[in-house]
Amino acid sequence: MFIVYIPKKYCMDHDEAVQMMKSNPFALLVTVDEHLPLATHIPLEIREEEGKIYATGHLAYGNKQKKTLNHNSDVLLIFQGLHAYISSSWYQCKEVPTWNYLAVHAYGAARVITEEELGSTLNTMLTRYESHRENGRTWDTFDPELLKSEMKGIVGFEIEITSIQAVAKMSQNRNDSDYQSIVEELEKSKEPEKIQIAQWMREQRTGLFK
Structure with a gap:
Protein backbone atom coordinates (compact mmCIF):
# COMPACT_ATOMS: atom_id res chain seq x y z
CA MET A 1 0.00 0.00 0.00
CA PHE A 2 1.30 3.43 -0.95
CA ILE A 3 0.95 6.10 1.71
CA VAL A 4 0.78 9.86 1.23
CA TYR A 5 1.49 12.08 4.23
CA ILE A 6 -1.60 14.13 5.12
CA PRO A 7 -1.82 16.03 8.43
CA LYS A 8 -5.27 15.50 9.96
CA LYS A 9 -6.34 19.12 9.46
CA TYR A 10 -5.78 18.77 5.70
CA CYS A 11 -7.68 15.50 5.16
CA MET A 12 -10.40 15.83 2.52
CA ASP A 13 -13.85 14.36 3.08
CA HIS A 14 -14.41 11.11 1.15
CA ASP A 15 -17.43 12.34 -0.81
CA GLU A 16 -15.61 15.55 -1.69
CA ALA A 17 -12.63 13.50 -2.87
CA VAL A 18 -14.80 11.40 -5.18
CA GLN A 19 -16.42 14.54 -6.57
CA MET A 20 -12.99 16.04 -7.20
CA MET A 21 -11.99 12.95 -9.15
CA LYS A 22 -15.09 13.33 -11.30
CA SER A 23 -14.47 17.05 -11.81
CA ASN A 24 -10.77 16.59 -12.62
CA PRO A 25 -10.76 13.34 -14.63
CA PHE A 26 -7.43 13.92 -16.40
CA ALA A 27 -5.23 11.89 -14.06
CA LEU A 28 -1.77 10.39 -13.78
CA LEU A 29 -1.74 6.58 -13.92
CA VAL A 30 1.22 5.10 -12.03
CA THR A 31 2.35 1.46 -12.03
CA VAL A 32 5.63 -0.38 -11.54
CA ASP A 33 7.37 -2.72 -13.98
CA GLU A 34 10.26 -4.63 -12.44
CA HIS A 35 10.99 -1.80 -9.98
CA LEU A 36 10.75 0.84 -12.71
CA PRO A 37 7.90 3.33 -12.14
CA LEU A 38 5.78 4.04 -15.20
CA ALA A 39 3.34 6.94 -15.56
CA THR A 40 0.86 8.11 -18.20
CA HIS A 41 -1.43 11.15 -18.22
CA ILE A 42 -4.89 10.02 -19.29
CA PRO A 43 -8.58 11.00 -19.18
CA LEU A 44 -10.76 8.70 -17.09
CA GLU A 45 -14.41 7.96 -16.52
CA ILE A 46 -15.28 7.68 -12.82
CA ARG A 47 -18.43 5.83 -11.82
CA GLU A 48 -19.98 4.64 -8.58
CA GLU A 49 -21.78 1.31 -8.67
CA GLU A 50 -23.19 -0.74 -5.78
CA GLY A 51 -21.06 1.06 -3.23
CA LYS A 52 -17.84 0.72 -5.22
CA ILE A 53 -15.88 3.24 -7.29
CA TYR A 54 -14.43 2.43 -10.70
CA ALA A 55 -12.13 4.32 -13.07
CA THR A 56 -12.03 3.32 -16.74
CA GLY A 57 -9.74 4.53 -19.48
CA HIS A 58 -7.39 3.43 -22.23
CA LEU A 59 -3.75 3.50 -23.27
CA ALA A 60 -2.12 3.47 -26.69
CA TYR A 61 -1.37 -0.11 -27.74
CA GLY A 62 2.31 0.80 -28.04
CA ASN A 63 2.51 2.07 -24.45
CA LYS A 64 4.51 -0.51 -22.50
CA GLN A 65 2.61 0.40 -19.34
CA LYS A 66 -0.28 -1.68 -20.70
CA LYS A 67 1.44 -4.90 -19.62
CA THR A 68 1.41 -3.77 -15.98
CA LEU A 69 -2.36 -3.37 -15.79
CA ASN A 70 -3.96 -6.79 -15.99
CA HIS A 71 -4.58 -8.32 -12.55
CA ASN A 72 -2.48 -5.65 -10.87
CA SER A 73 -3.71 -4.80 -7.37
CA ASP A 74 -1.19 -1.98 -6.82
CA VAL A 75 -2.20 0.79 -9.20
CA LEU A 76 -2.12 4.48 -8.29
CA LEU A 77 -4.15 7.29 -9.84
CA ILE A 78 -3.22 10.90 -9.03
CA PHE A 79 -5.82 13.63 -9.52
CA GLN A 80 -4.62 17.24 -9.32
CA GLY A 81 -7.12 19.90 -8.35
CA LEU A 82 -6.84 23.64 -7.75
CA HIS A 83 -3.49 24.99 -6.56
CA ALA A 84 -1.75 28.31 -6.01
CA TYR A 85 1.33 29.89 -4.46
CA ILE A 86 0.65 31.63 -1.14
CA SER A 87 2.97 34.52 -0.29
CA SER A 88 3.92 34.94 3.36
CA SER A 89 3.74 38.69 2.79
CA TRP A 90 -0.01 38.20 3.21
CA TYR A 91 0.45 37.12 6.84
CA GLN A 92 0.60 39.38 9.87
CA CYS A 93 3.64 37.55 11.24
CA LYS A 94 6.97 36.75 9.60
CA GLU A 95 6.81 33.29 8.13
CA VAL A 96 7.79 31.32 5.03
CA PRO A 97 5.53 31.10 1.96
CA THR A 98 3.67 27.93 1.00
CA TRP A 99 1.42 26.36 -1.63
CA ASN A 100 -2.30 25.66 -1.34
CA TYR A 101 -3.69 22.70 -3.27
CA LEU A 102 -6.27 19.97 -3.67
CA ALA A 103 -5.16 16.47 -4.66
CA VAL A 104 -6.43 12.90 -4.56
CA HIS A 105 -4.42 9.67 -4.59
CA ALA A 106 -6.64 6.73 -5.48
CA TYR A 107 -5.32 3.18 -5.17
CA GLY A 108 -6.85 0.09 -6.66
CA ALA A 109 -6.80 -3.10 -8.68
CA ALA A 110 -6.67 -2.98 -12.47
CA ARG A 111 -7.74 -5.32 -15.21
CA VAL A 112 -7.71 -5.11 -19.00
CA ILE A 113 -11.28 -4.90 -20.31
CA THR A 114 -12.90 -6.57 -23.30
CA GLU A 115 -13.47 -4.92 -26.67
CA GLU A 116 -17.19 -4.64 -25.88
CA GLU A 117 -16.47 -2.97 -22.54
CA LEU A 118 -13.99 -0.63 -24.21
CA GLY A 119 -16.60 0.38 -26.78
CA SER A 120 -19.07 1.14 -24.00
CA THR A 121 -16.48 3.24 -22.14
CA LEU A 122 -15.59 5.23 -25.26
CA ASN A 123 -19.29 5.75 -25.99
CA THR A 124 -19.80 7.16 -22.50
CA MET A 125 -16.78 9.45 -22.82
CA LEU A 126 -17.85 10.81 -26.21
CA THR A 127 -21.35 11.44 -24.88
CA ARG A 128 -19.92 13.41 -21.95
CA TYR A 129 -17.65 15.63 -24.04
CA GLU A 130 -19.48 15.86 -27.36
CA SER A 131 -23.26 15.59 -26.86
CA HIS A 132 -23.66 19.25 -25.81
CA ARG A 133 -21.75 20.58 -28.84
CA GLU A 134 -23.25 21.69 -32.10
CA ASN A 135 -22.60 18.81 -34.51
CA GLY A 136 -20.95 16.89 -31.64
CA ARG A 137 -19.13 13.70 -32.67
CA THR A 138 -20.84 11.13 -30.47
CA TRP A 139 -20.29 7.39 -30.93
CA ASP A 140 -23.19 6.89 -33.34
CA THR A 141 -21.91 9.58 -35.74
CA PHE A 142 -18.75 7.65 -36.63
CA ASP A 143 -18.38 5.01 -39.31
CA PRO A 144 -18.35 1.64 -37.47
CA GLU A 145 -15.38 0.50 -39.55
CA LEU A 146 -13.41 3.58 -38.49
CA LEU A 147 -14.19 2.91 -34.86
CA LYS A 148 -13.19 -0.72 -35.20
CA SER A 149 -9.91 0.28 -36.81
CA GLU A 150 -9.09 2.94 -34.23
CA MET A 151 -9.87 0.63 -31.32
CA LYS A 152 -7.15 -1.74 -32.50
CA GLY A 153 -4.65 0.93 -31.50
CA ILE A 154 -5.67 1.14 -27.84
CA VAL A 155 -6.02 -1.05 -24.76
CA GLY A 156 -8.88 -0.41 -22.33
CA PHE A 157 -8.71 -0.96 -18.59
CA GLU A 158 -10.81 -0.68 -15.46
CA ILE A 159 -9.56 0.06 -11.96
CA GLU A 160 -11.63 -0.82 -8.91
CA ILE A 161 -10.60 1.82 -6.40
CA THR A 162 -9.98 0.30 -3.00
CA SER A 163 -8.47 3.24 -1.10
CA ILE A 164 -8.57 7.03 -1.40
CA GLN A 165 -6.16 9.42 0.30
CA ALA A 166 -7.08 13.02 -0.39
CA VAL A 167 -5.63 16.32 0.75
CA ALA A 168 -7.12 19.81 0.86
CA LYS A 169 -4.26 22.01 2.05
CA MET A 170 -5.99 25.38 2.02
CA SER A 171 -4.54 27.49 4.83
CA GLN A 172 -6.64 25.80 7.52
Missing part, protein backbone atom coordinates in the same frame (compact mmCIF):
# COMPACT_ATOMS: atom_id res chain seq x y z
CA ASN A 173 -3.75 26.45 9.92
CA ARG A 174 -3.98 30.23 9.56
CA ASN A 175 -5.82 32.52 11.96
CA ASP A 176 -8.90 34.37 10.73
CA SER A 177 -7.00 37.55 9.93
CA ASP A 178 -4.39 35.79 7.78
CA TYR A 179 -7.06 33.57 6.23
CA GLN A 180 -9.12 36.57 5.15
CA SER A 181 -6.02 38.30 3.79
CA ILE A 182 -5.10 35.24 1.70
CA VAL A 183 -8.58 35.11 0.18
CA GLU A 184 -8.54 38.81 -0.66
CA GLU A 185 -5.07 38.64 -2.22
CA LEU A 186 -6.01 35.63 -4.33
CA GLU A 187 -9.08 37.47 -5.60
CA LYS A 188 -6.97 40.49 -6.56
CA SER A 189 -5.02 38.36 -9.03
CA LYS A 190 -8.00 38.07 -11.42
CA GLU A 191 -6.68 34.62 -12.37
CA PRO A 192 -9.60 32.12 -12.64
CA GLU A 193 -7.91 29.31 -10.70
CA LYS A 194 -6.85 31.60 -7.85
CA ILE A 195 -10.35 33.04 -7.68
CA GLN A 196 -11.75 29.50 -7.47
CA ILE A 197 -9.40 28.74 -4.58
CA ALA A 198 -10.54 31.91 -2.84
CA GLN A 199 -14.14 30.84 -3.29
CA TRP A 200 -13.35 27.38 -1.89
CA MET A 201 -11.75 29.02 1.14
CA ARG A 202 -14.69 31.41 1.61
CA GLU A 203 -17.05 28.46 1.80
CA GLN A 204 -15.03 26.92 4.65
CA ARG A 205 -15.26 30.00 6.90
CA THR A 206 -18.46 31.68 5.84
CA GLY A 207 -18.63 33.70 9.07
CA LEU A 208 -15.61 35.74 7.98
CA PHE A 209 -17.12 36.90 4.73
CA LYS A 210 -20.53 38.48 5.26
Whole structure:
Protein backbone atom coordinates (compact mmCIF):
# COMPACT_ATOMS: atom_id res chain seq x y z
CA MET A 1 0.00 0.00 0.00
CA PHE A 2 1.30 3.43 -0.95
CA ILE A 3 0.95 6.10 1.71
CA VAL A 4 0.78 9.86 1.23
CA TYR A 5 1.49 12.08 4.23
CA ILE A 6 -1.60 14.13 5.12
CA PRO A 7 -1.82 16.03 8.43
CA LYS A 8 -5.27 15.50 9.96
CA LYS A 9 -6.34 19.12 9.46
CA TYR A 10 -5.78 18.77 5.70
CA CYS A 11 -7.68 15.50 5.16
CA MET A 12 -10.40 15.83 2.52
CA ASP A 13 -13.85 14.36 3.08
CA HIS A 14 -14.41 11.11 1.15
CA ASP A 15 -17.43 12.34 -0.81
CA GLU A 16 -15.61 15.55 -1.69
CA ALA A 17 -12.63 13.50 -2.87
CA VAL A 18 -14.80 11.40 -5.18
CA GLN A 19 -16.42 14.54 -6.57
CA MET A 20 -12.99 16.04 -7.20
CA MET A 21 -11.99 12.95 -9.15
CA LYS A 22 -15.09 13.33 -11.30
CA SER A 23 -14.47 17.05 -11.81
CA ASN A 24 -10.77 16.59 -12.62
CA PRO A 25 -10.76 13.34 -14.63
CA PHE A 26 -7.43 13.92 -16.40
CA ALA A 27 -5.23 11.89 -14.06
CA LEU A 28 -1.77 10.39 -13.78
CA LEU A 29 -1.74 6.58 -13.92
CA VAL A 30 1.22 5.10 -12.03
CA THR A 31 2.35 1.46 -12.03
CA VAL A 32 5.63 -0.38 -11.54
CA ASP A 33 7.37 -2.72 -13.98
CA GLU A 34 10.26 -4.63 -12.44
CA HIS A 35 10.99 -1.80 -9.98
CA LEU A 36 10.75 0.84 -12.71
CA PRO A 37 7.90 3.33 -12.14
CA LEU A 38 5.78 4.04 -15.20
CA ALA A 39 3.34 6.94 -15.56
CA THR A 40 0.86 8.11 -18.20
CA HIS A 41 -1.43 11.15 -18.22
CA ILE A 42 -4.89 10.02 -19.29
CA PRO A 43 -8.58 11.00 -19.18
CA LEU A 44 -10.76 8.70 -17.09
CA GLU A 45 -14.41 7.96 -16.52
CA ILE A 46 -15.28 7.68 -12.82
CA ARG A 47 -18.43 5.83 -11.82
CA GLU A 48 -19.98 4.64 -8.58
CA GLU A 49 -21.78 1.31 -8.67
CA GLU A 50 -23.19 -0.74 -5.78
CA GLY A 51 -21.06 1.06 -3.23
CA LYS A 52 -17.84 0.72 -5.22
CA ILE A 53 -15.88 3.24 -7.29
CA TYR A 54 -14.43 2.43 -10.70
CA ALA A 55 -12.13 4.32 -13.07
CA THR A 56 -12.03 3.32 -16.74
CA GLY A 57 -9.74 4.53 -19.48
CA HIS A 58 -7.39 3.43 -22.23
CA LEU A 59 -3.75 3.50 -23.27
CA ALA A 60 -2.12 3.47 -26.69
CA TYR A 61 -1.37 -0.11 -27.74
CA GLY A 62 2.31 0.80 -28.04
CA ASN A 63 2.51 2.07 -24.45
CA LYS A 64 4.51 -0.51 -22.50
CA GLN A 65 2.61 0.40 -19.34
CA LYS A 66 -0.28 -1.68 -20.70
CA LYS A 67 1.44 -4.90 -19.62
CA THR A 68 1.41 -3.77 -15.98
CA LEU A 69 -2.36 -3.37 -15.79
CA ASN A 70 -3.96 -6.79 -15.99
CA HIS A 71 -4.58 -8.32 -12.55
CA ASN A 72 -2.48 -5.65 -10.87
CA SER A 73 -3.71 -4.80 -7.37
CA ASP A 74 -1.19 -1.98 -6.82
CA VAL A 75 -2.20 0.79 -9.20
CA LEU A 76 -2.12 4.48 -8.29
CA LEU A 77 -4.15 7.29 -9.84
CA ILE A 78 -3.22 10.90 -9.03
CA PHE A 79 -5.82 13.63 -9.52
CA GLN A 80 -4.62 17.24 -9.32
CA GLY A 81 -7.12 19.90 -8.35
CA LEU A 82 -6.84 23.64 -7.75
CA HIS A 83 -3.49 24.99 -6.56
CA ALA A 84 -1.75 28.31 -6.01
CA TYR A 85 1.33 29.89 -4.46
CA ILE A 86 0.65 31.63 -1.14
CA SER A 87 2.97 34.52 -0.29
CA SER A 88 3.92 34.94 3.36
CA SER A 89 3.74 38.69 2.79
CA TRP A 90 -0.01 38.20 3.21
CA TYR A 91 0.45 37.12 6.84
CA GLN A 92 0.60 39.38 9.87
CA CYS A 93 3.64 37.55 11.24
CA LYS A 94 6.97 36.75 9.60
CA GLU A 95 6.81 33.29 8.13
CA VAL A 96 7.79 31.32 5.03
CA PRO A 97 5.53 31.10 1.96
CA THR A 98 3.67 27.93 1.00
CA TRP A 99 1.42 26.36 -1.63
CA ASN A 100 -2.30 25.66 -1.34
CA TYR A 101 -3.69 22.70 -3.27
CA LEU A 102 -6.27 19.97 -3.67
CA ALA A 103 -5.16 16.47 -4.66
CA VAL A 104 -6.43 12.90 -4.56
CA HIS A 105 -4.42 9.67 -4.59
CA ALA A 106 -6.64 6.73 -5.48
CA TYR A 107 -5.32 3.18 -5.17
CA GLY A 108 -6.85 0.09 -6.66
CA ALA A 109 -6.80 -3.10 -8.68
CA ALA A 110 -6.67 -2.98 -12.47
CA ARG A 111 -7.74 -5.32 -15.21
CA VAL A 112 -7.71 -5.11 -19.00
CA ILE A 113 -11.28 -4.90 -20.31
CA THR A 114 -12.90 -6.57 -23.30
CA GLU A 115 -13.47 -4.92 -26.67
CA GLU A 116 -17.19 -4.64 -25.88
CA GLU A 117 -16.47 -2.97 -22.54
CA LEU A 118 -13.99 -0.63 -24.21
CA GLY A 119 -16.60 0.38 -26.78
CA SER A 120 -19.07 1.14 -24.00
CA THR A 121 -16.48 3.24 -22.14
CA LEU A 122 -15.59 5.23 -25.26
CA ASN A 123 -19.29 5.75 -25.99
CA THR A 124 -19.80 7.16 -22.50
CA MET A 125 -16.78 9.45 -22.82
CA LEU A 126 -17.85 10.81 -26.21
CA THR A 127 -21.35 11.44 -24.88
CA ARG A 128 -19.92 13.41 -21.95
CA TYR A 129 -17.65 15.63 -24.04
CA GLU A 130 -19.48 15.86 -27.36
CA SER A 131 -23.26 15.59 -26.86
CA HIS A 132 -23.66 19.25 -25.81
CA ARG A 133 -21.75 20.58 -28.84
CA GLU A 134 -23.25 21.69 -32.10
CA ASN A 135 -22.60 18.81 -34.51
CA GLY A 136 -20.95 16.89 -31.64
CA ARG A 137 -19.13 13.70 -32.67
CA THR A 138 -20.84 11.13 -30.47
CA TRP A 139 -20.29 7.39 -30.93
CA ASP A 140 -23.19 6.89 -33.34
CA THR A 141 -21.91 9.58 -35.74
CA PHE A 142 -18.75 7.65 -36.63
CA ASP A 143 -18.38 5.01 -39.31
CA PRO A 144 -18.35 1.64 -37.47
CA GLU A 145 -15.38 0.50 -39.55
CA LEU A 146 -13.41 3.58 -38.49
CA LEU A 147 -14.19 2.91 -34.86
CA LYS A 148 -13.19 -0.72 -35.20
CA SER A 149 -9.91 0.28 -36.81
CA GLU A 150 -9.09 2.94 -34.23
CA MET A 151 -9.87 0.63 -31.32
CA LYS A 152 -7.15 -1.74 -32.50
CA GLY A 153 -4.65 0.93 -31.50
CA ILE A 154 -5.67 1.14 -27.84
CA VAL A 155 -6.02 -1.05 -24.76
CA GLY A 156 -8.88 -0.41 -22.33
CA PHE A 157 -8.71 -0.96 -18.59
CA GLU A 158 -10.81 -0.68 -15.46
CA ILE A 159 -9.56 0.06 -11.96
CA GLU A 160 -11.63 -0.82 -8.91
CA ILE A 161 -10.60 1.82 -6.40
CA THR A 162 -9.98 0.30 -3.00
CA SER A 163 -8.47 3.24 -1.10
CA ILE A 164 -8.57 7.03 -1.40
CA GLN A 165 -6.16 9.42 0.30
CA ALA A 166 -7.08 13.02 -0.39
CA VAL A 167 -5.63 16.32 0.75
CA ALA A 168 -7.12 19.81 0.86
CA LYS A 169 -4.26 22.01 2.05
CA MET A 170 -5.99 25.38 2.02
CA SER A 171 -4.54 27.49 4.83
CA GLN A 172 -6.64 25.80 7.52
CA ASN A 173 -3.75 26.45 9.92
CA ARG A 174 -3.98 30.23 9.56
CA ASN A 175 -5.82 32.52 11.96
CA ASP A 176 -8.90 34.37 10.73
CA SER A 177 -7.00 37.55 9.93
CA ASP A 178 -4.39 35.79 7.78
CA TYR A 179 -7.06 33.57 6.23
CA GLN A 180 -9.12 36.57 5.15
CA SER A 181 -6.02 38.30 3.79
CA ILE A 182 -5.10 35.24 1.70
CA VAL A 183 -8.58 35.11 0.18
CA GLU A 184 -8.54 38.81 -0.66
CA GLU A 185 -5.07 38.64 -2.22
CA LEU A 186 -6.01 35.63 -4.33
CA GLU A 187 -9.08 37.47 -5.60
CA LYS A 188 -6.97 40.49 -6.56
CA SER A 189 -5.02 38.36 -9.03
CA LYS A 190 -8.00 38.07 -11.42
CA GLU A 191 -6.68 34.62 -12.37
CA PRO A 192 -9.60 32.12 -12.64
CA GLU A 193 -7.91 29.31 -10.70
CA LYS A 194 -6.85 31.60 -7.85
CA ILE A 195 -10.35 33.04 -7.68
CA GLN A 196 -11.75 29.50 -7.47
CA ILE A 197 -9.40 28.74 -4.58
CA ALA A 198 -10.54 31.91 -2.84
CA GLN A 199 -14.14 30.84 -3.29
CA TRP A 200 -13.35 27.38 -1.89
CA MET A 201 -11.75 29.02 1.14
CA ARG A 202 -14.69 31.41 1.61
CA GLU A 203 -17.05 28.46 1.80
CA GLN A 204 -15.03 26.92 4.65
CA ARG A 205 -15.26 30.00 6.90
CA THR A 206 -18.46 31.68 5.84
CA GLY A 207 -18.63 33.70 9.07
CA LEU A 208 -15.61 35.74 7.98
CA PHE A 209 -17.12 36.90 4.73
CA LYS A 210 -20.53 38.48 5.26
